[in-house]
Amino acid sequence: DAKTTQPPSMDCAEGRAANLPCNHSTISGNEYVYWYRQIHSQGPQYIIHGLKNNETNEMASLIITEDRKSSTLILPHATLRDTAVYYCIVRLNTGFQKLVFGTGTRLLVSP
Amino acid sequence: DVKVTQSSRYLVKRTGEKVFLECVQDMDHENMFWYRQDPGLGLRLIYFSYDVKMKEKGDIPEGYSVSREKKERFSLILESASTNQTSMYLCASTPRLAGAGELFFGEGSRLTVL
Numbered sequence: 001d002a003k004t005t006q007p008p009s010m011d012c013a014e015g016r017a018a019n020l021p022c023n024h025s026t027i028s029g030n031e032y033v034y035w036y037r038q039i040h041s042q043g044p045q046y047i048i049h050g051l052k053n054n055e056t057n058e059m060a061s062l063i064i065t066e067d068r069k070s071s072t073l074i075l076p077h078a079t080l081r082d083t084a085v086y087y088c089i090v091r092l093n094t095g096f097q098k099l100v101f102g103t104g105t106r107l108l109v110s111p
Numbered sequence: 112d113v114k115v116t117q118s119s120r121y122l123v124k125r126t127g128e129k130v131f132l133e134c135v136q137d138m139d140h141e142n143m144f145w146y147r148q149d150p151g152l153g154l155r156l157i158y159f160s161y162d163v164k165m166k167e168k169g170d171i172p173e174g175y176s177v178s179r180e181k182k183e184r185f186s187l188i189l190e191s192a193s194t195n196q197t198s199m200y201l202c203a204s205t206p207r208l209a210g211a212g213e214l215f216f217g218e219g220s221r222l223t224v225l
Contacts, residue, residue, distance in 0.1 A: 034212045043201050043216030044154070091212050099144065099214060100170070103153035
């Protein structure tokens, strides 16, 4: 698995966009970028993933740079319930591969 | 709803006891994982399995073993629990084919070893 680097913590005001960066400079051509989040005392939850195109779903948007060495998860209108630890990982989309999580970014959304 | 169910949310055991943590998924997934989570250390992979009776060591397998006798069930075993195994344990599963990166997690089992 390619390693990822994320800032340990970020703050965001409620209603504003939260932009969470992730560096994955050693990503290989067929590895996807996945984002998860973990709200306190719960298991992690899948958010979104992408290969090279930008992706959007009901939870978030994912912007991947053209060289694929970094990405940004965007929560367009953060709410207090978005306070969580956000993990970025890279891996293949098929087959068997162990999934390694880093320490993630702790996002605090404040009123 | 798809589901990964862990047998116990909270357990308290004594040093030296044998501990079984059970995980069952109802999605017919091939891959299953056991992680532990500790403050400041993120999620660390203990063991994973890609098929019935198959297992692979993760990053921190010492002191643990696993069993996968049926596709839907993946058990984590602490043969002789120690205090440094006090942790949150998380089970997850994914399919082998498309979507293999989308893990479904259970709610976690918080184990305290006294």
